[in-house]
Amino acid sequence: QDPAHMPGEEAVDPYSVADANAGAQPFAGTEMFDAFHGQAGIDRIVDRMLDRSAADPRTAGIFVATDMIRLRRTLKEQFCYVLGGPCAYTGRSMKDAHDDIGLQPADMGALVEHLQTAMEEEGVPFHTQNRFLAKLAPMRRDIVTR
Numbered sequence: 001q002d003p004a005h006m007p008g009e010e011a012v013d014p015y016s017v018a019d020a021n022a023g024a025q026p027f028a029g030t031e032m033f034d035a036f037h038g039q040a041g042i043d044r045i046v047d048r049m050l051d052r053s054a055a056d057p058r059t060a061g062i063f064v065a066t067d068m069i070r071l072r073r074t075l076k077e078q079f080c081y082v083l084g085g086p087c088a089y090t091g092r093s094m095k096d097a098h099d100d101i102g103l104q105p106a107d108m109g110a111l112v113e114h115l116q117t118a119m120e121e122e123g124v125p126f127h128t129q130n131r132f133l134a135k136l137a138p139m140r141r142d143i144v145t146r
């Protein structure tokens with residue numbers, strides 16, 4: 001099932017919806033979610049991270065054929081869920097989402113750079129940025145396949 005999709009999203013192959021697909025246990029409490037300025041702050045961070053990644057010559061080609069409407073929605077859900085916000089994650093697992101793309105370590109480095117810039121622009125404190133990056137780090141083994 002593919003619930004909650006937005007107008008303009010392409011269909012994807014069926015999969016089981018579960019928060020566990022987000023790939024990390026959420027932070028307890030709302031301290032992290034609040035430090036990211038709630039859903040509005042997360043939305044700005046995800047949009048800026050993706051805009052920069054799609055414009056970056058190092059990674060632009062990867063996003064050309066991507067359904068960016070779905071990617072923005074599912075990333076916003078994932079970040080909200082992991083940061084302890086009131087969200088469910090309805091996207092695919094990190095393995096299912098990335099295993100056909102053949103991502104390399106440098107691709108991951110470029111995306112994390114843009115995430116750091118976006119968090120900095122949002123005014124997320126440095127130690128809070130790093131707590132979040134540390135939470136995402138173990139997903140690397142399911143994302144970087146080359």
Ligand code: HEM
Pocket residue numbers: 053059062063066067070071074075078090091092093097098101103107108109111136137139140143
């Ligand atoms: C910690 C790092 C990352 C996280 C948390 C993450 C998260 C996600 C999420 C939530 C989805 C959507 C799943 C769905 O559609 O159901 C996704 C898909 C995708 N990601 Fe990532 N991602 C990461 C790293 C990367 C990197 C480094 C790249 C490339 C530079 C990338 C490129 C893509 C692409 C192209 C898709 C769409 C795949 C498709 O539609 O078939 N991701 N990612």
